[in-house]
Amino acid sequence: MARKNDILSIYTKEVEQIKADGLFKGEAPFVSPQGAKVVMEDGRELLNMCANNYLGLGDNQRLIDAAKRTYDEKGYGVASVRFICGTQDIHKKLEKKISGFLGTDDTILYSSCFDANGGLFETILTAEDAVISDELNHASIIDGVRLCKAKRYRYKNNNMEDLETQLQAADAAGARVKLIATDGVFSMDGIICNLKGVCDLADKYNALVMVDDSHAVGFVGAHGRGTSEYCGVEGRVDIITGTLGKALGGASGGYTSGRKEIIDLLRQRSRPYLFSNSLAPAIAGASIEMFNMLEESTELRDHLEEVTAYYRKQLVENGFDIIEGTHPCVPVMLYDERLAGEYAKKMMEKGVYVVAFSYPVVPKGKARIRTQVCASHTKEDIDFIIKCFKETREEIGK
Numbered sequence: 001m002a003r004k005n006d007i008l009s010i011y012t013k014e015v016e017q018i019k020a021d022g023l024f025k026g027e028a029p030f031v032s033p034q035g036a037k038v039v040m041e042d043g044r045e046l047l048n049m050c051a052n053n054y055l056g057l058g059d060n061q062r063l064i065d066a067a068k069r070t071y072d073e074k075g076y077g078v079a080s081v082r083f084i085c086g087t088q089d090i091h092k093k094l095e096k097k098i099s100g101f102l103g104t105d106d107t108i109l110y111s112s113c114f115d116a117n118g119g120l121f122e123t124i125l126t127a128e129d130a131v132i133s134d135e136l137n138h139a140s141i142i143d144g145v146r147l148c149k150a151k152r153y154r155y156k157n158n159n160m161e162d163l164e165t166q167l168q169a170a171d172a173a174g175a176r177v178k179l180i181a182t183d184g185v186f187s188m189d190g191i192i193c194n195l196k197g198v199c200d201l202a203d204k205y206n207a208l209v210m211v212d213d214s215h216a217v218g219f220v221g222a223h224g225r226g227t228s229e230y231c232g233v234e235g236r237v238d239i240i241t242g243t244l245g246k247a248l249g250g251a252s253g254g255y256t257s258g259r260k261e262i263i264d265l266l267r268q269r270s271r272p273y274l275f276s277n278s279l280a281p282a283i284a285g286a287s288i289e290m291f292n293m294l295e296e297s298t299e300l301r302d303h304l305e306e307v308t309a310y311y312r313k314q315l316v317e318n319g320f321d322i323i324e325g326t327h328p329c330v331p332v333m334l335y336d337e338r339l340a341g342e343y344a345k346k347m348m349e350k351g352v353y354v355v356a357f358s359y360p361v362v363p364k365g366k367a368r369i370r371t372q373v374c375a376s377h378t379k380e381d382i383d384f385i386i387k388c389f390k391e392t393r394e395e396i397g398k
Contacts, residue, residue, distance in 0.1 A: 034058030056376030070285025
């Protein structure tokens with residue numbers, strides 16, 4: 001029988017191997033609020049190019065003030081799940097706000113989008129059904145699908161021909177319900193889903209469509225309503241999951257929005273909803289204010305679009321390998337894990353906060369520096385990061 005120290009040494013060796021392979025993911029704490037620039041523990045101020053803070057709202061004073069007011073009005077927490085004694089009026093108001101913004105029937109709140117995805121598939125699908133999932137879907141979709149008993153089909157990324165083949169296979173197997181699951185934006189690559197193609201095939205084969213729009217709602221589409229707006233398929237997507245922890249304030253919380261029939265069932269059977277505390281009141285209150293801001297003006301998403309286009313153009317003109325697109329997620333492809341780690345280290349030393357993305361976050365041999373633009377960045381910030389990338393390339397020689 002193995003002793004406890006021998007058992008623990010198994011994990012120690014695994015972490016050591018991760019380090020040896022150049023895949024170790026460290027943490028670099030900062031002491032300032034989240035923003036276009038952050039202050040590190042040693043006092044250095046770095047240009048932040050790796051946060052999901054797309055609209056630059058992580059340190060927005062209007063949202064901070066709204067959160068403070070909510071603390072005074074609603075308290076610190078509710079210490080309960082929704083159906084017991086955990087539903088305040090602001091939870092219902094926020095759900096209504098999200099539904100209005102997305103143009104859906106109803107919305108249900110979760111602690112995170114990971115929970116929203118984790119509580120979706122096993123609730124609405126049975127062993128008689130089928131889920132057809134894009135191969136590059138987020139880990140939360142993959143884990144959520146694993147929890148359900150439906151037959152599983154996987155199609156090549158954004159490949160409509162392969163999606164149709166899998167839909168045909170599900171039909172041949174006699175699936176009662178077919179659900180197509182996809183990210184709205186494949187954030188590792190900054191690629192926007194061909195959602196019109198997905199919806200057209202869903203109509204042809206009588207399938208439901210589920211989209212995780214965490215990397216889109218707030219800034220993708222003319223009014224920031226996400227990939228449905230961007231692709232011209234508003235009203236055709238049955239289920240939209242998303243987060244309040246990226247563009248929408250950058251705190252925490254998630255949601256599932258969509259057809260009333262589905263949301264009604266989730267309230268009764270979705271395990272992360274039934275067995276997790278309600279969203280903190282201050283986050284709900286600040287999120288309501290955030291949606292008010294988005295409805296008042298598109299200024300933030302318009303500026304983000306302009307600065308992103310400028311950044312992508314500068315990278316290409318200076319010979320860096322990026323994945324073509326329009327999204328603020330801009331991966332600078334290096335392919336080699338150790339090389340990506342070297343780049344990240346040197347960029348941090350030069351004053352730019354970036355992180356190397358490597359396996360298992362991305363496939364082996366596809367290592368990169370995934371940079372992310374936010375609405376609080378300026379063209380001067382972009383010029384600075386381009387300068388640092390060029391200097392790093394010259395120093396490393398690759």
